[in-house]
Amino acid sequence: MSLERIEMSLLHLPYVHYFETSFGREYDRTFIILRAVGDGVTGYGEIVAAASPLYSYETTETAWHVLRDFFIPLILKKDLEDPAAVARELSRFRGHPMARSGLELALWDLKAKKEGLSLSRLYGGKRSAISAGVSIGVQDTPDELVERIGAFLEEGYRRVKIKIKPGWDVRICESIRKTYPDLLLQADANGGYSPDDIPLMKELDEFSLLMLEQVFPPFDLLDHSRLQKMIKTPLCLDESITSVTTTRQALELESCRIVNIKVGRVGGIVEARRIHDLCEEKNIPVWCGGMLESGVGRAHNVHLATLPDFVFPHDISASRRYYKEDIVEPPFDITEEGMIPVPDGPGIGVEVLEDRIAGATQRHQVFKPA
Ligand code: OSB
Numbered sequence: 001m002s003l004e005r006i007e008m009s010l011l012h013l014p015y016v017h018y019f020e021t022s023f024g025r026e027y028d029r030t031f032i033i034l035r036a037v038g039d040g041v042t043g044y045g046e047i048v049a050a051a052s053p054l055y056s057y058e059t060t061e062t063a064w065h066v067l068r069d070f071f072i073p074l075i076l077k078k079d080l081e082d083p084a085a086v087a088r089e090l091s092r093f094r095g096h097p098m099a100r101s102g103l104e105l106a107l108w109d110l111k112a113k114k115e116g117l118s119l120s121r122l123y124g125g126k127r128s129a130i131s132a133g134v135s136i137g138v139q140d141t142p143d144e145l146v147e148r149i150g151a152f153l154e155e156g157y158r159r160v161k162i163k164i165k166p167g168w169d170v171r172i173c174e175s176i177r178k179t180y181p182d183l184l185l186q187a188d189a190n191g192g193y194s195p196d197d198i199p200l201m202k203e204l205d206e207f208s209l210l211m212l213e214q215v216f217p218p219f220d221l222l223d224h225s226r227l228q229k230m231i232k233t234p235l236c237l238d239e240s241i242t243s244v245t246t247t248r249q250a251l252e253l254e255s256c257r258i259v260n261i262k263v264g265r266v267g268g269i270v271e272a273r274r275i276h277d278l279c280e281e282k283n284i285p286v287w288c289g290g291m292l293e294s295g296v297g298r299a300h301n302v303h304l305a306t307l308p309d310f311v312f313p314h315d316i317s318a319s320r321r322y323y324k325e326d327i328v329e330p331p332f333d334i335t336e337e338g339m340i341p342v343p344d345g346p347g348i349g350v351e352v353l354e355d356r357i358a359g360a361t362q363r364h365q366v367f368k369p370a
């Protein structure tokens with residue numbers, strides 16, 4: 001047990017193309033990279049909280065605050081380095097899952113690197129490649145969206161997720177299905193609808209969607225359960241799934257038939273694996289969601305997605321789909337078959353480019369044991 005220091009950097013990176021959801025349009029991303037250093041080895045984690053509290057209540061500033069003032073001082077004081085022990089220790093604090101997840105991820109990477117194992121092996125993952133998918137935001141026109149889908153299919157993606165919002169839903173599915181009748185297509189509402197929109201969801205039910213993601217706001221398990229009984233398209237929950245407890249409630253209420261696991265949203269790998277194991281036991285397939293991560297967060301997602309119940313294609317795409325220059329080497333790429341090979345080096349298995357991080361850093365802080 002010898003954590004020498006923890007470092008946090010606040011980064012700012014422009015997207016290659018704007019990303020629009022039911023929350024609004026974004027041109028760039030602000031996020032935190034966390035490093036845990038021990039015995040000369042550096043473990044990396046990414047905190048997926050955004051600049052504004054839209055997807056969740058957390059922001060980069062709330063994450064910075066709870067990590068600086070509570071989480072990091074406690075684990076340095078207790079000299080804890082084992083990620084499972086840290087998750088247990090931090091369970092005394094409420095909330096702030098993205099902040100705790102970033103710290104846990106850095107410690108998992110550190111542990112795996114020290115043991116000379118890839119994260120996938122450390123987790124007991126079963127795949128050497130994972131199935132890529134692409135999530136495409138709302139565009140200026142339906143034609144632009146159809147054109148973008150075509151370009152991604154040419155790159156090798158086999159599954160497309162579109163973002164929907166009131167006014168950009170049924171008509172958009174019609175346009176896509178005219179050109180791509182057999183495409184593996186799913187839609188994500190990010191909680192942008194209310195139970196008044198159930199008739200509209202019944203219209204969306206006619207487009208053979210692979211799944212419909214988070215129709216109602218996060219806390220509304222009951223209306224998702226009601227909706228699921230009225231449509232044949234499987235519902236998938238994203239924002240509603242915050243822990244193994246909310247997962248159990250969603251499954252018992254039959255609020256969804258598929259679960260999107262995001263390690264940041266559920267507060268770390270320990271909780272993500274509990275959710276994975278519960279879903280596996282209940283025959284509920286899962287897949288790995290994304291938060292437009294840099295290569296660090298993406299690497300963590302790739303390793304997590306090698307667990308056995310991750311059966312649907314993921315919101316994990318090639319680096320160049322998000323950023324002109326990723327902060328890892330080699331950048332993530334997809335094969336002609338639409339797969340992303342799992343790096344087999346120690347830990348996250350990709351090299352982190354500190355000079356690129358430095359170029360994008362707006363603030364940096366180092367924490368050492370007292
Ligand atoms: O709801 O899945 C979502 C991005 C930011 C916030 C929420 C979501 C998303 C995505 C992007 O859909 C998925 C990706 O990282 O490619």
Ligand code: MG
Nearest residue numbers: 188213214238
């Ligand atoms: Mg989603």
